[in-house]
Amino acid sequence: MRLLLVEDDRLLAEGLASQLEKAGFSVDITRTAKEAVILGEQEEYKAGVLDLGLPDGNGLDVLRKWRSSKATFPVLILTARGDWQDKVNGLKAGADDYLAKPFQTEELIARLNAIMRRSEGRVQSSVKAGRFELDENRQCLKVDDGSEHSLTGTEFRLLRCLMGRPGHIFSKEQLMEQLYNLNESPNENIIEAYIRRLRKLVGAETIATRRGQGYLFNDAV
């Protein structure tokens, strides 16, 4: 779950990032409008959190540039308390939601999940597919027969990505982008290694390979 956080207050940014990472996101931070535009256009994020007050430009301009390019990930904007006009302008510029400072991180996470769920075309809050169900809170996998298996962080994030859209083919590159941010980018074989482990849990036939294209979660099994 890759996320772009655009926030110039370094302390706030890093505090938020650490909490978001605990919630399973992989966070890139930038403090300038200029860099935000470039990152948003070039990288593949699942969502963006955008502070409107930036040192080198207006956050709304960043948003507009994203929207006029191919950066279509959902964006949540952070506004000063009660700044009514900013909200409406932001929503008109293509934002998907806003949050007024100060806010609780819990709410930020809930809202991010909501806008991402929507953008992924998923409407249910629990991730179910086929005979399996992913428990977001306990980070474990439940099977139809009542059995349960706990997952490591990476296993969980990868499986959530696949199960979030059963039948959809995810390329290895896409999966890499979901699991890792700019700083960390291990060998692409890592995906194969994790796919193998997941297959041991859910059965080999449940995660199908489309050679040259990617992997998909097969919920029809």
Next chain:
Amino acid sequence: MRLLLVEDDRLLAEGLASQLEKAGFSVDITRTAKEAVILGEQEEYKAGVLDLGLPDGNGLDVLRKWRSSKATFPVLILTARGDWQDKVNGLKAGADDYLAKPFQTEELIARLNAIMRRSEGRVQSSVKAGRFELDENRQCLKVDDGSEHSLTGTEFRLLRCLMGRPGHIFSKEQLMEQLYNLNESPNENIIEAYIRRLRKLVGAETIATRRGQGYLFNDAV
């Protein structure tokens, strides 16, 4: 732009509806949870506005019933001022946004546009011809009888070319140009080889040969 407004306060509902209609929406109003569930499941709405306080049931239950059926349109929920728990519950139940009462209609409209834009953002492209349909996303071939067959990259590109213009004759040279760039130019027999493979999938009569001219996809079969 059809919209479902679930609100038990008749005065508020009608005032809102009239403003939403000015903004270009076509609004259905219902005042009960029971009717809301039925309407949401049976009609085709672009979005829903849902008040959580209803006389005959909780709005969240309505939302959950929609989400567990095929009612996947984006939903904005209306909550009492500052009712923090309702918001999070609503978002978790699959709502796309919320608005605390009292609110300005301008903001409601801006937010509705935001969530609709997002939900429409996904376009699934597919090519249909005869009894067959080509799924661009999953790179697979679907047949009328419900069966499905995944394709390799080259199979897919060739078939998409032919199915993109049923009845049109493509010469082998044209097909070569579609499949390969200047650097790679294999033996022209490669086309014959792939045509053969495709015929095994769609039936020999579906791809006709025009000796000396080329091949065509026959959608009249």
Next chain:
DNA sequence: CACTAACCTGAACTCTTTCTGAAAAATACC
């Protein structure tokens, strides 16, 4: 009717991608 060019066919070959098991490195936990 015989000839030829175009097309069909099945199998073999090459090359790339993916799988696999194990081991090394990093990290978290006590």
Next chain:
DNA sequence: GGTATTTTTCAGAAAGAGTTCAGGTTAGTG
């Protein structure tokens, strides 16, 4: 500081896609 867990890397094996080839068929032509 040591141990357990998790993440990452590696290299050989296996599988699959792409391509070629040799020979068989067929449709058109004079």
